[in-house]
Amino acid sequence: MGGTRLSYDIESWKVDRVWDKGDLYRKKEYERETLVRTEHILVEFGGIRAVDDVSIKVDRGEILGIIGPNGAGKTSLLNVISGFYKPKHGKVYYKGVDITRLPPHLRVKLGISRTFQHSELFMGMNVIENIMTGLHPWRKGNTLSYALWTPGVMKWEEWAREKAEHVIDLLDLHEYRYHIVGSLPPGVQKRVDLARALAQDPEVVFMDEPMAGLTREEKEDLVRAIIEVYETRGITFVLVEHDLEVVTDICDRIIVMDFGKVIAEGRPDEVVNHPLVVKAYLGG
Numbered sequence: 001m002g003g004t005r006l007s008y009d010i011e012s013w014k015v016d017r018v019w020d021k022g023d024l025y026r027k028k029e030y031e032r033e034t035l036v037r038t039e040h041i042l043v044e045f046g047g048i049r050a051v052d053d054v055s056i057k058v059d060r061g062e063i064l065g066i067i068g069p070n071g072a073g074k075t076s077l078l079n080v081i082s083g084f085y086k087p088k089h090g091k092v093y094y095k096g097v098d099i100t101r102l103p104p105h106l107r108v109k110l111g112i113s114r115t116f117q118h119s120e121l122f123m124g125m126n127v128i129e130n131i132m133t134g135l136h137p138w139r140k141g142n143t144l145s146y147a148l149w150t151p152g153v154m155k156w157e158e159w160a161r162e163k164a165e166h167v168i169d170l171l172d173l174h175e176y177r178y179h180i181v182g183s184l185p186p187g188v189q190k191r192v193d194l195a196r197a198l199a200q201d202p203e204v205v206f207m208d209e210p211m212a213g214l215t216r217e218e219k220e221d222l223v224r225a226i227i228e229v230y231e232t233r234g235i236t237f238v239l240v241e242h243d244l245e246v247v248t249d250i251c252d253r254i255i256v257m258d259f260g261k262v263i264a265e266g267r268p269d270e271v272v273n274h275p276l277v278v279k280a281y282l283g284g
């Protein structure tokens with residue numbers, strides 16, 4: 001693992017939690033397995049090392065935070081894990097299987113979903129249509145079958161609509177169902193983005209700066225939604241986030257990046273006081 005290893009101790013963060021998930025959490029501890037693992041990832045842009053030898057892992061049942069100053073390489077790392085960037089060097093594994101060369105839509109089908117730092121929602125479409133776009137990897141057929149509206153296409157449409165309705169329930173988006181996304185407040189748009197990811201039935205969701213641009217109240221709503229989904233659906237979360245209050249409140253473990261490298265890793269209380277982290281954030 002590139003970077004300083006703190007006194008990170010899996011036993012202690014099991015008990016030292018800010019909120020108690022009770023039996024469900026203990027059950028997950030028992031089933032703990034590594035879902036995603038990266039090995040020595042290198043991403044370069046014109047000589048700049050955006051991601052520099054990063055090896056991390058994400059275990060089932062945790063909420064992992066990834067923090068770091070602007071330009072630290074957090075989004076680039078997520079892009080490698082979700083298949084949008086091909087690393088110059090290094091590997092990505094999902095449940096032990098090498099997926100480095102797998103295209104994004106197949107990673108989605110395996111169980112890796114994500115939300116985006118800069119909205120990738122379709123602003124002119126309504127909420128339900130946006131959620132359904134996340135289900136395109138399951139679409140069969142070609143342009144002609146769509147033009148002719150074949151039974152197969154209709155079947156997908158029906159299935160996708162049902163899935164979308166389900167996550168609309170889950171994230172309390174009923175009242176916005178037919179609203180055009182561009183007309184909705186940022187907090188609701190972030191919930192739609194999460195809904196689109198959850199409709200894919202993921203095992204792990206990577207969220208890139210979900211709290212950015214939200215009011216305190218909107219942040220609280222979104223945190224509540226994430227925790228509820230985490231507890232009821234047992235989905236693993238990775239949050240790339242600048243809001244340290246949110247990250248330290250809800251994450252089990254935090255990875256800190258700076259200049260493309262992992263500079264610290266550990267429990268929230270350990271990480272925020274780590275000298276390298278303080279230096280990276282204060283620029284000292």
Ligand SMILES: Nc1ncnc2c1ncn2[C@@H]1O[C@H](COP(=O)(O)OP(=O)(O)OP(=O)(O)O)[C@@H](O)[C@H]1O
Nearest residue numbers: 045048050068069070071072073074075076077117
């Ligand atoms: N597509 C790209 N083309 C060229 N350079 C890029 C590209 N994507 C990222 N970079 C560069 O790579 C470095 C890491 O960027 P990245 O967006 O991964 O950082 P980040 O940690 O997500 O930052 P932020 O907190 O601002 O979102 C930066 O120097 C950035 O300018």
Ligand SMILES: [Mg+2]
Nearest residue numbers: 074075076117
């Ligand atoms: Mg980013």
